[in-house]
Amino acid sequence: MRQPAAPSRAARRVVRRPGRRGRIDAALMLLGAVVAGSVLVACNQSAKASGHGVFGATPNGSPGVGAASGIGSAGASAGGTTGSPTASPSHHASSAPPSHAYPSDYARAVLTAWGAHDTSYLALLTNTSTTNQLYGYGSLDQHWTLASSQAATGSSYASFYNRDGDWIVLRSVNEQTAAHRWHAGSVETWSKISYPSDPTAYVKYYMDAYVDGNAARMTKLGNQPMTTHFIGLSSKPDSGYTLGTPDGTAGHTHIEVTESSVSFDVIFRVVNQDLGQTGAIEGCDSGC
Numbered sequence: 694m695r696q697p698a699a700p701s702r703a704a705r706r707v708v709r710r711p712g713r714r715g716r717i718d719a720a721l722m723l724l725g726a727v728v729a730g731s732v733l734v735a736c737n738q739s740a741k742a743s744g745h746g747v748f749g750a751t752p753n754g755s756p757g758v759g760a761a762s763g764i765g766s767a768g769a770s771a772g773g774t775t776g777s778p779t780a781s782p783s784h785h786a787s788s789a790p791p792s793h794a795y796p797s798d799y800a801r802a803v804l805t806a807w808g809a810h811d812t813s814y815l816a817l818l819t820n821t822s823t824t825n826q827l828y829g830y831g832s833l834d835q836h837w838t839l840a841s842s843q844a845a846t847g848s849s850y851a852s853f854y855n856r857d858g859d860w861i862v863l864r865s866v867n868e869q870t871a872a873h874r875w876h877a878g879s880v881e882t883w884s885k886i887s888y889p890s891d892p893t894a895y896v897k898y899y900m901d902a903y904v905d906g907n908a909a910r911m912t913k914l915g916n917q918p919m920t921t922h923f924i925g926l927s928s929k930p931d932s933g934y935t936l937g938t939p940d941g942t943a944g945h946t947h948i949e950v951t952e953s954s955v956s957f958d959v960i961f962r963v964v965n966q967d968l969g970q971t972g973a974i975e976g977c978d979s980g981c
Contacts, residue, residue: 791817795873800842800851800863803878808835819878826880833859833885840906850881858886858902858910886910890969892939892946896961899974900950904932915974922981928955941965947978 793814796802806815807827816824837853844850844867852862862882869877889895895914902910903923911920923929930952937949937960946963959980967973 791875793817795875799865799870799878800849800853801837801839803863804835804837804853804861817875820876823879830883830885833857837861838909840908852882852905854905854907854909856909858907858913860884860886860902860905860907860910886913888914888968888970888973892963892965892968892973893936893948895963895968895973896948896950897936899961900930900934900936901932904930904934913971916972916976919974919976919981928957930955930957945975 793802796818799818803815803818805811806818812824815827819827834855834857836856838855840852840854842849842851847867849865849867849870850862851865852860854860860882861880861884864879864881866877869875887898889898899911899914902914906924908920908924911923930950931954933954934950934952934957937951940947944965946965947960948963949958949960951958957980960978962975962978963973964975967975
């Protein structure tokens with residue numbers, strides 16, 4: 694049988710030795726592919742830093758493939774017309790649990806927070822304005838004694854005095870405290886002790902302290918035996934008392950105070966040179 698003809702010498706030369714130009718073209722194609730791949734990788738890395746990768750949006754630099762990874766973030770920033778709705782922002786100040794349990798004695802809690810300079814709790818019990826108001830009173834004795842507690846329509850009032858005779862009335866809103874809602878407290882009345890220089894004004898100041906039940910102020914203006922006597926009376930005068938005409942003697946002023954509903958009739962003796970300071974009421978000519 695005849696054997697197939699062997700390829701010609703020219704054909705063997707083409708197979709065995711590809712042309713020089715062909716080899717150059719192949720090398721250039723390989724080099725182009727490598728360069729293109731490097732550029733693609735570099736671009737994608739740069740885009741990731743800004744949150745938009747070559748293969749789709751990638752919010753916050755997290756990897757993602759396709760446009761789906763950008764839904765929500767990109768949609769919201771563009772008006773939120775496409776994609777899933779984004780979550781509402783959280784408000785840590787309102788959603789965080791309070792630092793203290795709701796107090797059973799609201800007014801006392803206000804005083805305690807004030808004395809401890811627990812600003813966050815004090816602002817929670819009252820508000821920023823009241824907190825600043827209380828701090829604005831300056832350095833005070835923080836040992837408070839309850840003088841009276843009264844409930845009125847919509848509000849409750851607690852009256853306190855400290856050892857220096859300062860006086861504060863705190864108001865709380867009944868509807869808010871009943872529902873255990875915060876910011877229910879405020880200052881209704883504030884009175885820092887003073888010492889009048891006029892004898893009639895001094896006695897009136899004493900009587901007002903007596904009607905309020907401010908025993909510390911009574912003692913500061915007079916003395917402890919007088920305070921003990923008047924506080925111990927079963928029937929006490931109210932704010933309808935009447936001041937008599939001052940009667941002066943050597944170094945003293947005598948002032949009568951009456952209140953008919955409880956048969957209160959006392960003549961106070963004031964030391965003139967002690968006016969404007971503590972203890973100007975020396976005692977009584979009658980009634981104590």
